[in-house]
Amino acid sequence: MRITQNMINDMARYQLSGMNSRLARIQEDLLSQRRVRRPSDDPAATAAALGFQTDLERIAQHLQSIEGATAWLNATDGALSAVTDALQEAREVAVQAASGTLASADQHTLGQEIGHLIDQIVAAGNTRHGSRYIFAGQQTDKAPFAVVAGGVAYAGDSGQILSEVDDQATMAINVSGDTAFPEVFRTLTDLRARVEAGDHAEVSSMIQDVDRAMDEVLAVRAQVGAKINRLAGTTSKLEAQKIGIMELNSKRIDTDMAAAITDYSTQQSVYQAALKVSARSLQSSLLDYLR
Amino acid sequence: MYSSFTTLETARSALQAQQQALQVVSQNIANANTPGFSRQAVTMAATSPSAAVDFHRDPHGADVGTGVEVKAIQRLRDVFLDFHIRREMESQGYWTTRQDALERVETLVNEPTDNGLNMALARFWRAWQAVADDPQDAGVRSNLIETAQSLASQLRSQAIGLRDVQQYFDSDFRGKATADINSTAEHVAVLNRQIAQIEQSGGQANNLKDQRDSLITGLARLVRVTTAVAPNGAIALFIGGHALVEQDHVNQISVVENAAGRAEARWTEDNSLVALGGGELRGLLDARDTVIPEYLTVLNQVTATLVTEVNALHASGFDAAGRTGQPFFSGADAFDISVAPELLADPARVATAAGPGALGDGSLALQIAQLQEAHIAPGGSASLAGFYQAAIVHLGTDAQQSNVMLENAKAMTLHLTQRQEAIAGVSLDEAASDLIRYQRAYEAAARVVSTVDELLDKLINGTGIVGR
Numbered sequence: 147m148r149i150t151q152n153m154i155n156d157m158a159r160y161q162l163s164g165m166n167s168r169l170a171r172i173q174e175d176l177l178s179q180r181r182v183r184r185p186s187d188d189p190a191a192t193a194a195a196l197g198f199q200t201d202l203e204r205i206a207q208h209l210q211s212i213e214g215a216t217a218w219l220n221a222t223d224g225a226l227s228a229v230t231d232a233l234q235e236a237r238e239v240a241v242q243a244a245s246g247t248l249a250s251a252d253q254h255t256l257g258q259e260i261g262h263l264i265d266q267i268v269a270a271g272n273t274r275h276g277s278r279y280i281f282a283g284q285q286t287d288k289a290p291f292a293v294v295a296g297g298v299a300y301a302g303d304s305g306q307i308l309s310e311v312d313d314q315a316t317m318a319i320n321v322s323g324d325t326a327f328p329e330v331f332r333t334l335t336d337l338r339a340r341v342e343a344g345d346h347a348e349v350s351s352m353i354q355d356v357d358r359a360m361d362e363v364l365a366v367r368a369q370v371g372a373k374i375n376r377l378a379g380t381t382s383k384l385e386a387q388k389i390g391i392m393e394l395n396s397k398r399i400d401t402d403m404a405a406a407i408t409d410y411s412t413q414q415s416v417y418q419a420a421l422k423v424s425a426r427s428l429q430s431s432l433l434d435y436l437r
Numbered sequence: 438m439y440s441s442f443t444t445l446e447t448a449r450s451a452l453q454a455q456q457q458a459l460q461v462v463s464q465n466i467a468n469a470n471t472p473g474f475s476r477q478a479v480t481m482a483a484t485s486p487s488a489a490v491d492f493h494r495d496p497h498g499a500d501v502g503t504g505v506e507v508k509a510i511q512r513l514r515d516v517f518l519d520f521h522i523r524r525e526m527e528s529q530g531y532w533t534t535r536q537d538a539l540e541r542v543e544t545l546v547n548e549p550t551d552n553g554l555n556m557a558l559a560r561f562w563r564a565w566q567a568v569a570d571d572p573q574d575a576g577v578r579s580n581l582i583e584t585a586q587s588l589a590s591q592l593r594s595q596a597i598g599l600r601d602v603q604q605y606f607d608s609d610f611r612g613k614a615t616a617d618i619n620s621t622a623e624h625v626a627v628l629n630r631q632i633a634q635i636e637q638s639g640g641q642a643n644n645l646k647d648q649r650d651s652l653i654t655g656l657a658r659l660v661r662v663t664t665a666v667a668p669n670g671a672i673a674l675f676i677g678g679h680a681l682v683e684q685d686h687v688n689q690i691s692v693v694e695n696a697a698g699r700a701e702a703r704w705t706e707d708n709s710l711v712a713l714g715g716g717e718l719r720g721l722l723d724a725r726d727t728v729i730p731e732y733l734t735v736l737n738q739v740t741a742t743l744v745t746e747v748n749a750l751h752a753s754g755f756d757a758a759g760r761t762g763q764p765f766f767s768g769a770d771a772f773d774i775s776v777a778p779e780l781l782a783d784p785a786r787v788a789t790a791a792g793p794g795a796l797g798d799g800s801l802a803l804q805i806a807q808l809q810e811a812h813i814a815p816g817g818s819a820s821l822a823g824f825y826q827a828a829i830v831h832l833g834t835d836a837q838q839s840n841v842m843l844e845n846a847k848a849m850t851l852h853l854t855q856r857q858e859a860i861a862g863v864s865l866d867e868a869a870s871d872l873i874r875y876q877r878a879y880e881a882a883a884r885v886v887s888t889v890d891e892l893l894d895k896l897i898n899g900t901g902i903v904g905r
Contacts, residue, residue, distance in 0.1 A: 150862035152470070153855050160851050184543045185833025186840060192833050195549040196826040203559035204809075207566045214570045277573060278797060284790075286573065286797030305795055308803055309570050314810070316803070399549065432866040436873070 158424040165417045172410045175401045182399040191398040198395040205388050212377050215309045215319045219374050225273040226367045232263045237356045243341040244350035257342035283322035290323040298331040326362045333359045445889045450504030451882035457507045458875045465863045473651035475514040475861040482508040512643040514861040522853045523657035527715045529846040530658040534720025536839035538728045545598045557588045565806035572789035572799035579784050589774045596771035599733050606725040611692045614702040621656045622687045629671035630685040636670045661714030677712025735828040736771040754788030754801030
C-alpha cells in the first residue's frame with residue numbers, strides 16, 4: 147500500500163491522542179480515588195453502589211431508632227425497679243401490721259407509710275424521658291397518674307409507641323400505665339385501708355396480693371429486659387452489616403490505588419516511546435537527501 | 438521522408454509535455470496538506486504520426502513518431518471509498534451528538550455520589566423515621582421539612598436542567614438544519630454548473646471536483662445523503678429520497694415549529710417533512726425527542742408517585758393540634774414540586790398521628806417512612822428507589838454504548854481515510870522523485886534541441902560554401 151506523509155501524521159495523531167485520553171483517565175481515577183464516577187464508567191457497579199447507598203442510609207436509620215428505643219427502655223426499667231423497691235417496702239409494712247401487736251396510733255403511722263409508698267410509685271409512673279411521659283401510652287404530653295379519692299387515676303391510654311428497629315421489624319417500646327400499675331395501686335390502696343382499720347387477718351392475707359403485684363411488675367421488667375437484649379443483638383448485626391457493605395462498595399467503585407499507579411507509569415513510558423518514534427518518522431523525506 | 442524540423446518538433450513537444458508534468462507535480466506538492474485534495478497525474482502518450490509522413494512511409498521501416506503530448510491530467514481518487522467514508526462520517530456525526538447528550542444527562546444526574554437524588558430520597562425517608570420515633574420534638578420536625586425541601590429543589594433543578602439541555606439541542610438543530618445544509622447545497626449546485634461547463638468543453642475540472650467532494654462529505658456528517666451522478670458530470674443529492682440538489686437547482690430546507698414548540702425541518706417548496714436518516718441532525722433530534730424526554734419522564738414519574746403517596750397518607754393523619762386533611766407536598770411533577778407552604782410556615786402542622794388527641798402517636802409518620810420499601814413505583818413491582826436506580830443503570834448502559842459506537846466510528850473513519858490517502862494523497866518522496874524525472878527529461882529534450890540546432894547550423898551555414 148502506498149504510504150504518504152499525511153497517513154503517517156494522521157496515524158500518529160490518532161494513536162497519541164488515544165494514549166493521552168488513557169493517561170487523563172487514569173489521572174482522574176487517581177486524583178478522585180473513584181473508579182466509577184459516572185454510570186457509564188461501569189453500569190453494573192453503579193447499580194450496586196446505588197443499592198449500597200440506600201442500604202447504608204437505612205442501617206444508620208435503624209441504629210438511630212435503636213439508640214432512642216434503648217434509652218426509653220432503660221428509663222422504663224429504672225422506673226419499674228423503683229416500683230419493685232417500693233412494693234418490697236410495702237410488703238414489710240404489711241408484715242409488721244399483720245402481727246397484731248401494734249397500737250392504733252402505730253397502725254395509723256404504718257398506713258401513712260403505705261400512703262408515701264403509693265406516692266413514690268405514682269412518681270415512678272410519671273417518669274419522663276426527655277419531654278415524654280413513658281407510661282402514658284400515646285398521651286405522652288400528660289402525666290398519667292394522679293392520686294384521687296379512693297385510689298390512683300390513670301389519664302393515659304393503651305396506645306403503643308412503635309419504632310422500626312430493623313427491616314420490616316417494628317417494636318413497641320413502651321409499657322402503658324394500664325398494665326401492671328392498676329393491680330399495684332389497687333392492692334396498696336386496699337392494704338392501706340386495712341392497715342388503718344387494724345384488720346390484722348385481712349392484712350395478713352393481703353401479703354400474697356402484694357407478692358402477686360410484685361410478680362407482675364417483675365414479669366413486665368423481664369419483657370423490657372428481653373427487648374433491651376434483642377436491641378443489643380440487632381445493633382451488633384447492623385454494625386457488622388454496615389462494615390460489610392462499606393467494604394463491598396469500596397471494592398466496586400473505588401480506585402485500586404496500587405494498580406492505578408502502576409498503570410499510570412506504564413502508560414507514561416508507552417507514551418514517551420510513541421512520542422520519540424513519531425518525532426523520528428515525521429521528519430525524514432527524500433528531499434533531505436536530494437541535492 | 439520527413440521534414441528537417443520534425444525532430445525539432447518532437448523535442449518541442451517533449452519540452453512542453455515535461456513542463457506540463459512539472460506543473461502538475463508542483464500543484465501536488467503545493468496541495469500536499471490541503472484537506473480533500475486528490476493528487477493529479479499526467480498521462481503522456483506518443484502523438485500519432487502525421488498523415489504527410491504516412492504518405493511517404495518507408496514500407497520496410499518503422500513508424501517514426503512525432504513526439505509526445507499530455508493526453509489527460511488524471512484525478513486519482515477512489516469514488517467507492519468516498520461512499521464508505523461518508524457513511525462513517527454520518528455515523529460519527531450521529532454518535533458524537535448522542536454521546537454528548539447522554540454525557541450532559543449524566544453530569545446533571547450526578548450519580549453515584551453523595552449528592553444525587555438516590556441519597557436525597559434516602560435522607561427523606563430517614564427524616565420521617567426520626568419523626569416517627571419522636572413526634573413531639575420540634576427539631577426533628579424542622580429537619581424533616583428541610584430535608585423534604587432539599588429533595589424537592591433537587592428534583593426541580595434536575596428537571597429544569599434537562600429542559601435547558603433540550604432547548605440547547607433544539608437551537609443547534611435549527612441552525613444546522615437550515616444554514617449549514619442550504620449553504621452547502623447552494624455551493625454544490627454552483628460547482629455542478631461549473632464542472633459541467635468545463636467538462637463539456639473537453640477540460641478536466643479536477644480541483645472543482647475535489648471541492649465538491651469535500652462539501653458532500655461535510656454534508657454527510659450532518660445528515661444521510663444519497664448521491665447520483667448525471668451524465669454531464671453533475672452530482673445530484675437526495676435526503677430521504679427527496680432531491681436537495683439536482684444539476685444547479687437547489688430545494689431549500691426551512692425550519693418550522695410544530696405544535697409542541699419544537700423545531701422541524703421541512704422542504705420549503707412543498708412543506709413536506711424532511712426524512713432525516715442519520716448524521717448529526719438525526720442525533721440532535723433523537724437527543725431532543727427521545728434521550729432527554731426518557732429521563733425527564735422518569736423524574737416526573739418519581740415525583741408524581743412521591744407526591745401522591747405521601748400526600749394521601751399525610752392527609753389521613755393528624756397533627757399535634759388535631760388538624761387533618763393537609764397535604765405534605767404541593768405541585769404535581771418535577772418542575773413544580775415543593776413542600777406545602779402551610780407546612781413551611783408552620784412545621785407543627787406535620788401530621789404524625791393516625792388519630793386525634795394522642796401526641797405520642799407517631800404511627801402515621803411511621804407509615805410514611807415505610808413507603809420507602811413499598812412497591813409504589815409505576816408498574817407495581819419496585820420501590821421508588823429501585824425504579825430510579827434502574828433508570829440510572831439504563832442511562833449508564835446507553836452512554837457506555839454511545840462511547841463505544843463513537844470510538845468505532847472514529848477508528849473506521851481513520852482506516853478508510855488512510856486507504857483513500859494511499860490512493861489520493863500526495864507523497865512528498867514520490868513528488869521529489871517525479872521532479873527529478875521530469876526535470877531530467879526536460880534537460881534531455883533541451884539537449885535534443887541544441888543538437889538539432891547544431892545540425893541545422895551545419896546544414897544551413899556550413900554546406901555549399903566550397904571555394905568561397
